[in-house]
Each structure stands twice: as C-alpha cells, then as structure tokens.
Amino acid sequence: MVETTTMTSVTPTLDSTLPRRYSDFDTLVDALEYAARGIRGANFYNARGDLVESLTWKEVRERAVVIGRKLVATGFKRGDRIALIAETSANFICFFLGCQYASVLPVPLPLPTSFGGKDGYVSQLRGQMESCDASALLAPAFMQEMSEQAADGLKLKFIGDTAAFLAQDGDAEPNLPAADDLAYLQYSSGSTRFPHGVAVTHRSLMSNTHGMGYHGVRLLDDDRCISWLPFYHDMGLVGTFLTTLTCQVSVDFIPTEEFARRPLSWLRVMSANKGTISYSPTFGYDICTRRAAMRASAMEGLDLSSWRVAGIGGDMIRPDVLREFYESFGQIGFSEQAFLPSYGLAECTLGVSFGKVGQGIEIDLVEESLLVGDRHVLVSNADNDDRKREVVNCGRPLPEYDIEVRDEDENVLTEGSVGKVFVRGTSVMREYYGDPETTRSVLSDDGWLDTGDMGYMKNGDLYIVGRAKDMIIVNGRNHWPQDIEWAAEQMDGIKNGDIAAISVPGENAEEVPMILAQCRIGEAADRAKFVDELKKHVQGATGVNCLIELVPPRSLPRTSSGKLSRTKARNQYLSGMLRAIA
Structure with missing residues (x-):
C-alpha cells in the first residue's frame, strides 16, 4: 500500500530561486540533482480532488538516494532490470529515480486494473518479466499474491513493496550512470502478446524532454502540469513525469483508475491549481x-x-x-x-x-x-x-x-x-x-x-x-478502420469505443471487412434490426459493405494504455475467444 500523509499545501508553481534549465543535462540523475535545489515538486490527488501527498523535488531526491544506495548494497548490478508496477504514487517516482542512482533499469508495468481478469494479468506480467529478464518485482502490497504467482520459478532477488524493500539492511555508495547508459525500459502499447521493451538511454531521454519542453510546449515560468496518464505509458512517464522533473515544473497527478471513475476530477484539479498544461x-x-x-x-x-x-x-x-x-x-x-x-x-x-x-x-x-x-x-x-x-x-x-x-x-x-x-x-x-x-x-x-x-x-x-498494419484491403482498395469505426459511431446507441473494424478471411483468400460491435440490446429481434441499420449506415457513409458481429459489452480488447487493439480483437474473434452474441 502507498504510505500517505495529509498535506495542506501543494508545491508552488513559481520558483524565483532556481533558473529554469530545459533538460540540458547528461543524465536523469544530474537533472534530479538540479531540480532538488528548487522548491517545485510533485503532488498526488484522489478522485475527489483531495491532496494525498506532496513532495518537493528535493524530497524526491532524498528518498531516491536512499533507495539507490540500498539497491547497490543488496546486490543489484549495473544494468539489472526491476519490474516496477506503475501505481500513481510518490513510491513509484521515488523508486524509479532511485534505480538511476544504482544504474539499475526500472521497467514500468501496469496495475491489474488495466486488465479484464486476474489470470490474464498474471500471465501478462510474467511474460513481460521474462522478456526483460527481471531481477526483482516491486509492487503494491495488495498485489502480493499476484506478484508471487507471476514470479513463480523466476528466481528473483526481491518481491514486495517499497516498505519491505526499505526494511532490508544495507547501505553502499551509489553506482551512477553515464549519458549513453540505458535509463529504463518502456513497453510499447501494442506489446501485450509479444512484449517489446524499448531501450531508452539517458542521452535519448534528455534530448527528447528538452525538445518537448523548449520547442514543443514552450514552457513558461508560471506553467503547472496536471496529469491522469498512467506511468507505464510513454505519455505519462516521459511527458508528464520526466519532462516536468528535467525542466523543473510542479506537477499534480491523479491516479488513472480514479480518473476512469470520475473523469471530471481532472478538470477540478486543473481549475483549483490553475493548471496550464495537460495532455490526453x-x-x-x-x-x-x-x-x-x-x-x-x-x-x-x-x-x-x-x-x-x-x-x-x-x-x-x-x-x-x-x-x-x-x-x-x-x-x-x-x-x-x-x-x-x-x-x-x-x-x-x-x-x-x-x-x-x-x-x-x-x-x-x-x-x-x-x-x-x-x-x-x-x-x-x-x-x-x-x-x-x-x-x-x-x-x-x-x-x-x-x-x-x-x-x-x-x-x-x-x-x-x-x-x-x-x-x-x-x-x-x-x-x-x-x-x-x-x-x-x-x-x-x-x-x-x-x-x-x-x-x-x-x-x-x-x-x-x-x-x-490496421489497413483493410477490399477488392484492391485500402480502407482505414478508423473511418469505418467513426461512421458506425455516428449511429444512435453506439458509444465511442464500442466498435472495432477488422478484416477476416473470405473466399479465395480475399479480405472481408467486419465490424465487431459491443451490444447492450436484450431482445433478438431488436438486435437483428440494429445489425441491419448499422450495416446500411456504414455502407452509406463509407461505401464499404461490412459483416456485422455483435459482441458483449466491455469485451473488445485494449492495449495496456487503454487503446483499442484491433489486432487482438481480430485474433480473439478468429480463435473463438471473442464470441459473438447469437
């Protein structure tokens, strides 16, 4: 569990004591050391808009150094990988940065709330740990049973939460990185079946956060960032966490799962803290x-x-x-x-x-x-x-x-x-x-x-x-699935995200366009009418004659970042895992 304390104030937006630098550092450690000289930092909220925890970058640095020294003392070597479950908390950002002081590679991975069921999540987690040959798994305490199942037989050096890790004995000098060393591994959105960990160096990270801060959003002295994006996704990790750190910006985080339940919490924090920058x-x-x-x-x-x-x-x-x-x-x-x-x-x-x-x-x-x-x-x-x-x-x-x-x-x-x-x-x-x-x-x-x-x-x-790779080819013509999905979503009763446009094998190895539509209609006659109307509507809007299959609500697969996965939808449908409603 995340240890929280009730705070009465957030880190300030303005800081006249520290001139802004736009990620012009050799490593992430250098960037944190500089940011720690100021008074800005990171703040964590719940869905009601209540402040849960607030840390200056100085306080983040102090925690990170302790974690880094303990990683070295407990036997972690330069380049070892640590699977790090990406809860939206001070524990996560401190441990991620603590890894930098040991030249250990954090590998941010999603929480179980991102998946449909426990078994699927455990399998996914194990696959990613095997892919990166992880040496440890750091996860919230409520995940202990799932963590042990996912790590069964992997011979990890450590499985547990931040408190359990810090309770270990040991202290050693930090093992600091160089610019061309790897900083972390990032699993890309589409890497659910065959995981691909993107290897990012400190030099790459500094170059990109400089470009985004200086040229992209053109950061100003009075900028403040607000984010609900998950830390296991590149936009949340790099865009709203690492860029704010390396460019010395105060940032307010709302847990992704809290945003999903109460999306207007995002706008409440934007309003209350006079946020100027947010991404989605x-x-x-x-x-x-x-x-x-x-x-x-x-x-x-x-x-x-x-x-x-x-x-x-x-x-x-x-x-x-x-x-x-x-x-x-x-x-x-x-x-x-x-x-x-x-x-x-x-x-x-x-x-x-x-x-x-x-x-x-x-x-x-x-x-x-x-x-x-x-x-x-x-x-x-x-x-x-x-x-x-x-x-x-x-x-x-x-x-x-x-x-x-x-x-x-x-x-x-x-x-x-x-x-x-x-x-x-x-x-x-x-x-x-x-x-x-x-x-x-x-x-x-x-x-x-x-x-x-x-x-x-x-x-x-x-x-x-x-x-x-998502292109649908019919009779030698290309069709973007996004266009078919957009046309379908214009019909009454269909919500954004209810539709997946795919192709399936037809006669003579030709592609046949198909719409998988999440359906909430109970009566068979009403479903048949809905299918007929949807087919005519899409054909009228796009000229594409699609097969229609109705699937249960919330059954279309998503990537770890919440995006529709057409590839998985197609594979699940063809394999029988995604069953159509009669």
Whole structure:
C-alpha cells in the first residue's frame, strides 16, 4: 500500500530561486540533482480532488538516494532490470529515480486494473518479466499474491513493496550512470502478446524532454502540469513525469483508475491549481464531455481559463470530439486555441512533432479516395462531391529529427504523398531489449526507424492518417478502420469505443471487412434490426459493405494504455475467444 500523509499545501508553481534549465543535462540523475535545489515538486490527488501527498523535488531526491544506495548494497548490478508496477504514487517516482542512482533499469508495468481478469494479468506480467529478464518485482502490497504467482520459478532477488524493500539492511555508495547508459525500459502499447521493451538511454531521454519542453510546449515560468496518464505509458512517464522533473515544473497527478471513475476530477484539479498544461488521448476529452452532459451541475465552480496547452496524442486525433469538448467547456473559460496536436511513440522516447502553441487544431480536408491509394498525391480542399476526411496537422518535427515518408519499396516520397513514416534522431530507441530480430525489422543500421504509421508532409508539417498494419484491403482498395469505426459511431446507441473494424478471411483468400460491435440490446429481434441499420449506415457513409458481429459489452480488447487493439480483437474473434452474441 502507498504510505500517505495529509498535506495542506501543494508545491508552488513559481520558483524565483532556481533558473529554469530545459533538460540540458547528461543524465536523469544530474537533472534530479538540479531540480532538488528548487522548491517545485510533485503532488498526488484522489478522485475527489483531495491532496494525498506532496513532495518537493528535493524530497524526491532524498528518498531516491536512499533507495539507490540500498539497491547497490543488496546486490543489484549495473544494468539489472526491476519490474516496477506503475501505481500513481510518490513510491513509484521515488523508486524509479532511485534505480538511476544504482544504474539499475526500472521497467514500468501496469496495475491489474488495466486488465479484464486476474489470470490474464498474471500471465501478462510474467511474460513481460521474462522478456526483460527481471531481477526483482516491486509492487503494491495488495498485489502480493499476484506478484508471487507471476514470479513463480523466476528466481528473483526481491518481491514486495517499497516498505519491505526499505526494511532490508544495507547501505553502499551509489553506482551512477553515464549519458549513453540505458535509463529504463518502456513497453510499447501494442506489446501485450509479444512484449517489446524499448531501450531508452539517458542521452535519448534528455534530448527528447528538452525538445518537448523548449520547442514543443514552450514552457513558461508560471506553467503547472496536471496529469491522469498512467506511468507505464510513454505519455505519462516521459511527458508528464520526466519532462516536468528535467525542466523543473510542479506537477499534480491523479491516479488513472480514479480518473476512469470520475473523469471530471481532472478538470477540478486543473481549475483549483490553475493548471496550464495537460495532455490526453482523444478519448480523455470525450469522456469528460459525456460525463458533463449527464450532470447539469458538473461545471459549477470550475474555471479553465488558465489552461494554455491542451495536448492531444497517443491515438488518432478526432476533431469532432475536440469540438464537442470546446462546446461544453468553453463556457467556463477553456480556449479552443489551447488544443495542441502532437505525434509520438515510445520507440522515439516520446515526442516527434508538435503543432504551434496557441493555434489550436489545424485541419487538412482531403478527398478520401486520395488517402486510400487510388492516387498518391493529395489535393486538399478539392471542390467536388468526393467524401472528405479531416486530417489533423500534427505539427513540425522537433529539431533533432529527420523525417521521411516512403512508399512500399522505401523510396522517399515528395510532400503531399501518403506513405509510411520513418524517423531518425537522438531520441530514437537503441533497441527492443534482448530482441535483435525485431529490432532489425524496424531500425536500420543508419538509425532510421520504421514507425509503422502512415502519413504525409505538407509545408514541413506532419499529418498522420493511420496505422499501416490496421489497413483493410477490399477488392484492391485500402480502407482505414478508423473511418469505418467513426461512421458506425455516428449511429444512435453506439458509444465511442464500442466498435472495432477488422478484416477476416473470405473466399479465395480475399479480405472481408467486419465490424465487431459491443451490444447492450436484450431482445433478438431488436438486435437483428440494429445489425441491419448499422450495416446500411456504414455502407452509406463509407461505401464499404461490412459483416456485422455483435459482441458483449466491455469485451473488445485494449492495449495496456487503454487503446483499442484491433489486432487482438481480430485474433480473439478468429480463435473463438471473442464470441459473438447469437
């Protein structure tokens, strides 16, 4: 369990005693040592908006040093991996940083609340520990039974919580890292069946947090970050924890599971603490809008006028959802210009490109036929009857990066042509840890990373249109599953997240498009009517004739970061694990 104390005040937003440095350090240890000279820090809240614990970066550093010295004393060697369950707590951030003082690699992994059941979670946890060859598992006390099951036979040096670890005897001099040493391993969102731990060096981390803080969000002296994002995901770990530390910003954390129950807790803390920067995938904005619509009093006493950077990333950016958020919360001070689209991935530490601060969402209205491969060169805002698609400008790449858009033969395309996005820069991962074959499949000898994302460049800005591996091909034509899902979600009775568009094998090895729709309708006749209406609606909107299968509520699989996993949905359906409703 997390040890908590009732605090009466948060760490301050302003600090006139310490000049801001934008991650211009060699290592994470150097960054913490500098931040500890100031008075800013990290604060932890519950879903009611109550402050649970508050630590200055100095206090974080003091705890981290004790943990690091004890890691060395208890036999952990440079480069050992420690599986670290990522609860939103001071214990987590102190232990993560304590590992740096021993040159041990923390491996943040999700809590059991991210999974559907105990057995699935234990299996997932064991697979990731085996993948990184973990030497220890540090988890909250309530997880002791699951921890022991997951670690059975792995011969770990330690299994337990922070209190049990600190109760051990021993103290030794720290074992400090160098710039090119690994800082941690980050499991990417899609790595649930075949885990891929992204290996991030201190140099990569410092380069990326500098780029995001200085160029991306353009940090100001009076900035304060608010976050509900999980620490096991790159946006939560790097974006809201490590960037705030390395750029000396005060930050307020709300546990992800608390946000899921009471999403407006995010906005309450933003309002109370005059937060200026916060990030979320599109669905976070969506559930806040939906919850506010359910309660007339939801926005009483809230003021979002201080929010200057409302970042969006982590999945495909949906302008319709963001417009609805602004329509709901503009009345309490939220500015439409605060939206800041971005693009990133764990394999690049985090951030790759950012829109312009204060500009809001910029849309490229593009003919759908041009996005799916009928033609290769895009012509925006064409005046004809073709169906249009809104593509969001994800902004200019950070200065450290080179970006190329390539065709299927890896020829570099000109601006305005859709292809696969390749990235090269200091923040690109060193490898998938312990997996040279998979590393070679995405990372070239000269440092070019195949992101697996499809996009195009326009006037030096990056536009992302989808994932290459999710493409549905019917009769030689490409269809983005996001488009089919969006069309389905416009029908009454369907919520965002209820739909997965996949393809299944048909006759003559052809692909057949299918919609898996979570259904809450009880009567068989009503279900049949719903299927017929959904099929006609999607065909009318996209021209795609889809098979429809209804599945139970909450049955569509998600990644560890909460995103829909179409690959898992397809595999589960074809294997019979995901059963359709009769």
